Amino acid sequence: MKEPFSLVVSDDIIIALRTEDEAEATFNLIENNRAYLQEWLPWVPHVQSINDCLHFIRQNIRDWEDGADLTAGMYYKGRLVGIIGFHGLLKPHKYCSIGYWLDEASQGHGIVTKCTTALTRYAFDVHKMNRVVILAGVNNSKSRAIPERIGFKFEGVMRGAQYLYGKYIDVAMYARLKDDL
Numbered sequence: 265m266k267e268p269f270s271l272v273v274s275d276d277i278i279i280a281l282r283t284e285d286e287a288e289a290t291f292n293l294i295e296n297n298r299a300y301l302q303e304w305l306p307w308v309p310h311v312q313s314i315n316d317c318l319h320f321i322r323q324n325i326r327d328w329e330d331g332a333d334l335t336a337g338m339y340y341k342g343r344l345v346g347i348i349g350f351h352g353l354l355k356p357h358k359y360c361s362i363g364y365w366l367d368e369a370s371q372g373h374g375i376v377t378k379c380t381t382a383l384t385r386y387a388f389d390v391h392k393m394n395r396v397v398i399l400a401g402v403n404n405s406k407s408r409a410i411p412e413r414i415g416f417k418f419e420g421v422m423r424g425a426q427y428l429y430g431k432y433i434d435v436a437m438y439a440r441l442k443d444d445l
């Protein structure tokens with residue numbers, strides 16, 4: 265069996281694949297942040313129980329073992345505070361995207377910026393990616409600030425690219441290539 269994913273980001277921050285016994289902590293985190301997360305994430309209303317989180321964690325473990333997508337917890341001072349991951353690791357074009365969400369009360373410490381920097385480096389160094397993409401709703405300024413802060417290039421707006429609670433929103437695309445300075 266493959267070693268569970270784990271990446272030390274700093275003295276206070278670790279990214280790690282969640283285990284099944286973290287289903288309740290994951291559910292509580294979503295439950296405490298429902299209204300705030302729902303503004304930008306379409307899946308939030310579909311998470312209604314600890315069991316829903318358990319199924320998702322099991323899927324994340326299978327995906328990791330298959331070498332496909334990575335969806336992992338962000339831990340700040342030992343506490344689960346959000347989720348971050350890659351999608352598209354198996355693509356032949358060596359292209360993946362990074363997505364994230366964070367507990368509202370844990371914002372403002374640079375946790376996601378640091379985790380995204382570390383995962384981008386990991387994508388280039390370990391998975392030999394050529395291109396890492398970050399997508400964010402055009403009006404999601406806090407999310408857009410992350411790729412902007414770490415030197416991703418703004419490549420443009422994909423019009424109507426995300427369906428969010430009854431309407432299509434425009435999405436900003438940022439990318440970094442392995443050869444970018």
Ligand SMILES: CC(C)(COP(=O)(O)OP(=O)(O)OC[C@H]1O[C@@H](n2cnc3c(N)ncnc32)[C@H](O)[C@@H]1OP(=O)(O)O)[C@@H](O)C(=O)NCCC(=O)NCCS
Nearest residue numbers: 301304364365366371372373374375376377399400406407
């Ligand atoms: C988008 C989201 C992850 C951003 O969270 P965040 O806390 O602003 O991001 P970070 O953890 O990187 O922290 C950055 C903040 O910490 C500050 N900061 C403090 N120390 C820092 C450091 N060492 N490095 C970087 N930033 C630091 C930054 O100035 C910034 O604060 P500001 O917004 O007041 O300028 C969060 O708002 C969220 O989960 N929103 C809901 C879901 C969502 O929109 N997900 C993204 C979908 S595309």
